[in-house]
Amino acid sequence: MSNLFTAAGLEKAAPRPLADELRPARLSDIVGQPQLLGPDGRLTRIIRSGEIGSLIFWGPPGTGKTTLARLLAAHVKLEFVQISAIFSGVADLKKVFETARNARNIGRGTLLFVDEIHRFNRAQQDAFLPVMEDGTITLVGATTENPSFELNAALLSRAQVLTFQALEPDALGELLTRAEAVRGPLPLTAEGRVSLIRMADGDGRAILTLAEEVYRVAGEGETLDADAVQSLLQRRAPAYDKDRDGHFNLISALHKAVRGSDPDASLYYLMRMLDAGEDPLYLARRLVRMATEDIGLADPHALTLAIAARDSYDFLGSPEGELALAEITVYLALAPKSNALYTAYKAAKRFVKETPSLPPPKHILNAPTRFMQEEGYSAGYEYDHDAPDAISGQAYFPEAVGRQTFYRPTERGAEAKLKARLAIADEKRTQRARDAARAPAPPPRDAEDQ
Incomplete structure (x- = not known):
């Protein structure tokens, strides 16, 4: 039926989506990806060698992964077979592998393109290994997720990963020019064209x-400006998946922009995540973490304000509460930075795990009973409030480990005052240790005492 349909010319007459109508017929027709297809691109070098191995195409949607795989198969004269990991299981893979073996027996190779390959579980991914090793198939897998996290190490070791980038505005503009060569000029102002390109993300x-929607909605003789484009076209959802790369990349960027004291970049990434539908309370929790991890005691108020911003959002909801998140984001970005507390926390935690459970020195233990008093509990303890600067300089660590240093405050923000206070305490502890070392030893006890 399909052949009769094609022979009758009905296929060409049937309506076709613009994306299908403009699908590249040659490798040179592909727009964008100069790092792969430029004169010195990685894929250009592979093709130039005359042989291709298995490949993993990693990149966002709409960057040409499927088209490139199809054209690559034609270029190296391999049978092109396409499956989707969403709709295929082990039984489907066995059929594909068997067909590929039969083709190989008559001298025809197979390029198997697996879309969304990260959707296969570990066992399913392992099924590719023997047919990749014996040359039954040349695998080209496409994924929008980081292969390091989503694909087996064994599979990755047998394939090269090629990274696709989102298309630049110039490349998107070239696609619009090609559309106009087929369908006629787009009824857009210059600003409307820029807006359309931006919406494509x-x-x-x-x-x-x-572009196809523009042709459809524009009235006779109408030219759409940027506002009309925004209002008439359904806005495309940003490329973002809350539990995958888009999520983790943007929260990492937000955290590092705050740490880097850039309020504008911090706001940009905050709004990117809110615009993409991220849970604002998740962002609030991360901002609280930034207050403790990257600001710490350089600004002791940062944590209080971060929690207040979370509570404000919880009270107001969206969109009003989002302003509180923006406010704390800018505050944290401009606050003095110190990870001294975070470093001290990790060092103390590590030290506790590496040392035995030692008792504190007896002089700082309470002695509520006569027996404990006779054992030396609380003997020699000095009440720090009675000492100059309210610092006695006593030892507080277990005697077996001696004094340890975990917290090293910086000179930034409020920590500068804490550092000065710590210096006084350290000097008193050092002086007390010197005095104790110079003190005469107590006389030996008599035999009766022993």
């Missing part, structure tokens, strides 16, 4: 779908 398929 680096996705080549999306820009052609949006």
Whole structure:
């Protein structure tokens, strides 16, 4: 039926999506990805060698992964077979592998393109290993997720990972120009064209779908400006998956922008995540973490204000409460930075794990009973409030480990005062230790005492 349909010319007459109509027919037709297809690109070098091995295409949607795999198979004269990990299981893989073996027996190689390959579980991914090793298939897997996290190490060791980038505005503009060569000029002002490109968010398929919508919604003789484009077209959701790379990349960027004291970049990433539908309370929790991890005692108020921002959002909800998150984001970005407390916490935690459970020195233990008093509990303890500067300089660590230093305050913000206070305490402890070392030893006890 399909052959009769094609022979009758009905296939060409049937309506086709613009993205399908403009699908590249040659490798040179692919827009973007100069790092792969430029004169010195990685894939260009592979093709130039005359042989290709198994590949993993990693990148966002609409960047040409499927098209490139199809054209690559034609270029190296391999049978192109495409499956999706979403709809395929082990039984489907066995059929594909058997067909590939039969093709190989008559001298025809197979390029198996697996879309969304990260959707296969570990056992399913392992099924590819023997047919990759014996040359039954050349695997090209496509994934939008970081292969390091989503694919087996054994599979990755047998394939090269090629990274696709979101299309630049110039590349998206080239796609619009190609659309106009087929469908006629787009009824857009210059600002409307820029707005359309921005809405595509680096996705080549999306820009052609949006262009098709422009042709459809624009009235006779109407030219759409930026505002009309925004109001008439359904806004495309940003490329973001809350439990995958988009989520982790943006929260990492937000955290590092705050740590780097850049309020503008911090606001940008905060709004990127809110715009993509991230849970604002998740962002509030992360901002509280930044207050403790990257600011600490350089600004003791940061933690209080971060918790207040969380409570404000909880009270107001969206969108009003989001302003509180923006406020604390800018505050944290501009606050003095110190990870001295965070470093001290980790050092103390590590020290506790590496040392036995030693008793504190007896002079800082309470002695509520006569027996404990006779055992020396509380003997020699000095009440620090009675000492100059309210610091006695006594030893508080177990005697077996001696004094340890975990917290080293910086000169930034409020920590400068804490550092000065700590210096006084350290000097008193040092002086007390010197005095104790110079003190005469107590006389030996008589035999009767022993």
